[in-house]
Amino acid sequence: MKTSLSMIPIVSPPPASRASTATAPLSSTALASPVSPQRPRVEGIARVVAVDCVDGERVWLEPEQTTSCGGCAAASRCGAKGVGTLASRLEARRFPLSANVASPPLRIGERVVIGVEERSLVRASLTAYAIPLLTAFAAGGVAEGLVGSDAVTMFAMLGGLGAGLLLAGGVARRLSARGELAPRYLRRARADESCSTDSTG
Amino acid sequence: MKELALMMVGAALVNNVILARFLGLCSFMGVTTRIDTAAGMGMATTFVITVSSMADWAVQHYLLDAYGLGFLRTVTFILVIASAVQFTEMTIRKVSPSLFQMLGIYLPLITTNCAVLGVALLLVEGKLSFLASTLFAFASAAGYSLVMIIFAGLRERLALAQVPRLFAGPPIGFIVASLLAMAFMGFSGISTG
Numbered sequence: 062m063k064t065s066l067s068m069i070p071i072v073s074p075p076p077a078s079r080a081s082t083a084t085a086p087l088s089s090t091a092l093a094s095p096v097s098p099q100r101p102r103v104e105g106i107a108r109v110v111a112v113d114c115v116d117g118e119r120v121w122l123e124p125e126q127t128t129s130c131g132g133c134a135a136a137s138r139c140g141a142k143g144v145g146t147l148a149s150r151l152e153a154r155r156f157p158l159s160a161n162v163a164s165p166p167l168r169i170g171e172r173v174v175i176g177v178e179e180r181s182l183v184r185a186s187l188t189a190y191a192i193p194l195l196t197a198f199a200a201g202g203v204a205e206g207l208v209g210s211d212a213v214t215m216f217a218m219l220g221g222l223g224a225g226l227l228l229a230g231g232v233a234r235r236l237s238a239r240g241e242l243a244p245r246y247l248r249r250a251r252a253d254e255s256c257s258t259d260s261t262g
Numbered sequence: 263m264k265e266l267a268l269m270m271v272g273a274a275l276v277n278n279v280i281l282a283r284f285l286g287l288c289s290f291m292g293v294t295t296r297i298d299t300a301a302g303m304g305m306a307t308t309f310v311i312t313v314s315s316m317a318d319w320a321v322q323h324y325l326l327d328a329y330g331l332g333f334l335r336t337v338t339f340i341l342v343i344a345s346a347v348q349f350t351e352m353t354i355r356k357v358s359p360s361l362f363q364m365l366g367i368y369l370p371l372i373t374t375n376c377a378v379l380g381v382a383l384l385l386v387e388g389k390l391s392f393l394a395s396t397l398f399a400f401a402s403a404a405g406y407s408l409v410m411i412i413f414a415g416l417r418e419r420l421a422l423a424q425v426p427r428l429f430a431g432p433p434i435g436f437i438v439a440s441l442l443a444m445a446f447m448g449f450s451g452i453s454t455g
Contacts, residue, residue: 194312201393
């Protein structure tokens with residue numbers, strides 16, 4: 062538990078889309094514009110792991126996370142990528158960024174500080190969790206009122222949950238299209254800067 | 263209806279998962295440095311507790327009770343909770359990769375959150391109907407989230423306050439947590455007899 066929790070407050074490297082199944086479109090504005098400095102944001106450190114081979118204008122970043130023992134974090138560099146390891150989880154959370162947000166352009170191996178607006182995290186949580194729960198309880202309440210059987214209520218809630226998840230997917234796609242779930246480039250990370258360092262100085 | 267409402271208030275405030283039952287204390291201290299991360303963790307936990315309580319109810323009634331396998335309850339519930347977390351993670355990843363990128367970090371941590379198992383075991387003792395047990399689980403999780411967010415807000419203010427060096431960091435956090443627990447005792451009333 063302690064191991065896992067050590068990475069949480071850092072939160073970090075928010076989303077966009079995955080390298081393997083890039084589905085969430087990132088608008089060019091979302092890729093290039095820095096986070097408004099007035100708004101509170103959640104920051105994290107990511108490492109450039111690949112450059113788009115077609116035009117070289119897009120780079121893929123992997124969130125950098127540490128654990129208290131460092132064992133799993135080391136796995137991401139030593140090639141031990143079993144199912145469920147931190148390395149495989151980080152690979153699944155790769156996201157793209159325009160290489161030209163920084164000058165000179167970002168290159169493989171560089172570490173950068175990325176950020177997402179604080180309200181985006183709460184909005185994403187509400188979309189992913191509150192909508193499915195609301196539809197599940199609505200369906201369960203209707204089934205309980207009409208039939209009153211536990212089995213029927215259970216299946217109605219499951220149906221409501223499924224419908225809510227689909228609805229949440231639609232809302233998330235709309236948010237993604239507006240660039241609200243996309244991480245923004247803030248600056249290059251200092252050599253001694255880590256997820257646990259106070260990057261605000 | 264009134265009983266359901268009272269049961270939910272009781273689960274969320276009077277018998278709060280964190281401050282009255284002392285469950286989920288790891289995340290209570292570990293994820294409450296910022297309000298947004300506390301809210302994210304709280305909502306993820308609420309979702310998992312609610313979904314796993316639905317699955318636990320079905321397993322308890324149609325498998326454990328039906329075949330006299332009550333002695334396997336704890337092990338089975340742990341398996342159900344881990345499956346619920348995995349299901350949530352896979353579903354969110356499939357439905358919206360963007361959301362998974364942003365929120366996926368919280369989900370594996372919930373598997374080891376004792377509040378999830380604690381609520382599931384409390385539900386068995388309650389012998390409630392399916393809807394009532396799901397609402398109880400939801401209310402318990404909502405109480406958990408509420409306390410997480412309140413405590414994160416207090417810690418954000420503490421970060422700006424001048425605290426004596428001996429108390430800086432976790433010590434003042436524990437003192438604030440105890441004061442918050444005492445404040446929540448007010449919901450259960452104070453016996454004068």
